Amino acid sequence: MDSPSEFFQQQQQQQQSHPSFDLYTRSPLESTSTGPSYPASSPVTYPVISPLLHPNSASQRWGGYRQRQCLFSELPASEDGQEEDVEMLGRKAAEGASQAPLAKLGERRRVSLPESCDWNQDVVRVKRLRVDNVLRRNGEMEKEGHRGRRRIASRGLQDEKNGEEEGRRKESREGRRRQRRELKLQLEETRGRLLELQRKVWRAYGEQRIEEEKEEGGGEEEDGGMDEMAEMFSEGEGDDCPASGLSPSVFSSERKREKHESSQNGNSEEFPEEAMDLDVELDGGGVWLGCSLVQGEWENTNSNEKEKFAQALKQELANVVARVIDRVVRLYAESDQSPTPASVLAQETPASRVFGPNPSKKPRLGFRPHALVPGGMHVVEQAEALPLVAKKLQDKRNPLNQGKHKHPLIPPQNPGLPFLPQPPLPALLPPRNKEPFLPSCPPNPPPLPLPLLHYTMQHLFTRSLSSIPLHKDGLSSEPFMEFRTHNPSFPPLPPLLAQLNPPLADRGTDEGMRAGGIGGMDGGDVALYLGAGASQEGLSPCHLKKAKLMFFYTRYPSSNTLKTYFPDVKFNRCVTSQLIKWFSNFREFFYIQIERFARQAAREGLPATRERALRLGRNSELFRILNMHYNKSNDYQVPDRFVEVSELALREFFTAIQSGRDADPCWKKSIYKIICKLDSPVPDSFRLPGCPMDTHRMV
C-alpha cells in the first residue's frame, strides 16, 4: 500500500460500514509512530480533500480514486463497477441527508454553476448512468418474473394472463418512474453534499478571503481564496523548468490570467484546477497529513478543528517548501564548486537586510504565506530554542507567538528507513542529471544566497505561515524574500558556495561528516542572528541542531568542550547554562526512551524476543526514535558508536530492571556513570561554526 490511491481504495472498500472523512490521508508509517497525534482517526476513513478540491484533476495519483468515485471520471469500462459506485454514492447521499444545509448549498451551487462546467456534466452523466442501470436491471427482473409466472400460467390459467400482465406493466412503469424520481433525488443530494464538502474544505483554506470576496460581491469568491494558495504551489510538474518548485510566482501571473479568462468565460465559480498540484506535490514528497475528522464532525467542530486542519496544512507546506529548497540548494552546491572568499558572504548578509522594510512588494518567490492562513489563525510553530534574547524580542512583537506545536501530524521524512536516501520530490526536484537549477529556467532566477536557506527556511516559512499578525511587521518572511529577490547584486550562488566549501569538506571520514557544507554557517542563522560579526550572543536553532548531533558523540560535554565546538558563540553564563541545559534535556530524553524500551524488553516472555528487543539495530524502533529526536532531518549518519552506547544503556537498564534494582530510588545513577564514561571525541568538523552535514545524505 504505497500509493495514495491504493490507500484510498482500501479505505473506500471499508467505508460502507462506518464512513468518516479523512481530511488528509495518514501516512501508513504514522500509525506506528509513538508521537502525539491528532484525535484518534476513526478506523474507517476516506479522503475528502483531494478529490473534492480537484474534481478535474488530471493527476494519475487520484485516478484510482476518481475512477471509483465515478463522479469525476470518464465513463468507466466496467458496468458493474459503475453500478457499485453509483450505489455507493446513493448511500452516501442517504447518510448525508441529515445535513440540512447541504442541499441548500448544493442548490445554490447548481444555480450558479454554468452548464459548461465539466463537473456538473459529470454529475448529470452519472445520473443518467444510474437510471439506465436501474432500468436495465428492472427490465431483467421483469423478464425473470414473467418467465416464472408464465410457467405457472401455462399450467392452466391462460385467461387471466393478459389482464395480469397489463396490470404488471402499469405497475412496473409506475415503479420505474418512482425509482427514477428517487434516484434523481439521491443524486441531487449527493451532489449537494459533495459540493458542500468541497465548500467546507475550501473555506478552511481561505475563509477570510472568501468573506472578503463575498463582500466585494463576487462570483469569484472561491476562486479567489484558492488562487493564492495555488500560486504557492503553482506548477511543479513542468519538465521544462527544473526549478519550478522554487519560483511559483513565475507562473502565478499566468494563473492570474487564466483566472481572469475563466471569469470572463463565466466559469468563475469553477474550482480552480491549480490546486491539484498541491496534492501531487505533497504526495510526491511522500508527505501526509493526518488530521482526520469523523464524518459530521466537521459540521460541529468549527474553528477548532478547522484550525487544526489549517495548522496541519501550514506545517506541511512549510516543511515541504523548506525541504525542497534545501535540496535544491544542496544540488546546487554540489553542482558547482568554484572559490570565493567567505567574508563576502558574511558581509553580504547583514541582518538589517533581512529585516529591512519592503513589505509592499510581492516576493518573487510567489510565496505569500498569509494568503494561506485562514482568519483567526494563531501562531504556532516558533523557531525552537531561539536565543533567549531573540526569542523574547519576538514574543514581545507577537504575543500570540507562544503556543507549542510539534508537528503531530507530520511524520518524519523517512521514519522507518533512516538510511535510505530520502525520496526525491519528483514534481519539484529535477533529476540530478538535468543540470538542476539552471538559471535559464525562471526568466529572472533569483540568485539564491545560500546562507539564507536551510534551517532558517523552515522556521521563517513556518513562522510567517502561521502568523497573520506577523506578516505586517519586520519579521515576516516578506522582507526576507525581498532581500533574496530584490538584490540582483547579490553574488551568484556558485562562487559563494565554493568558497564556502573549505578543503575540510573532503576529509569527512568520521561517520560521514561534511565540514559544514555551507562554510559551516547554517543557513539564515548567519543572517538572522549575526550581523557582520563573527560570533553571536545567543544560540540559534542551528546551534541546537548541532548540539543534538554532538550528542551522538558526547552525552556529557564539559563546558570547555562546548566552547570548543561552538566557536561562533559568544559564551556567557547564560549561554553556557543553556547549552548545558540542552544536553541535560537530551540525556533526559535519551534515558527515558532507553528505559521505556528496556522495560518493554523485560516484559517479553520469550528469551528470543527479549534478545531481539535488546538489540538496537538501525532498523529498530528505538533507533528510529532517537534518530528522529537528535537528527530530525535525517541528514546525518548516526555514528556506530552511538548505536553501541545506546544498546549498552538499554542492556544496563534492562538488567537493572530485571534484577529488581529499579526499586532503589537512585538505581539509575550507576547506569549514568557507565554511560558517562562512554563519551567519544567529537569530530573535528564540529569545530567549525554551523551545522555539520552528512554528504551521504544528500539527495
Next chain:
DNA sequence: CCAAGACCTG
C-alpha cells in the same frame, strides 16, 4: 557555597 546533574512541571 557553588556548580552540575537529576527530576518535575508546564
Next chain:
DNA sequence: CAGGTCTTGG
C-alpha cells in the same frame, strides 16, 4: 525545551 527545585560532591 525552559524553568524550577532538590541532591550531591568538591
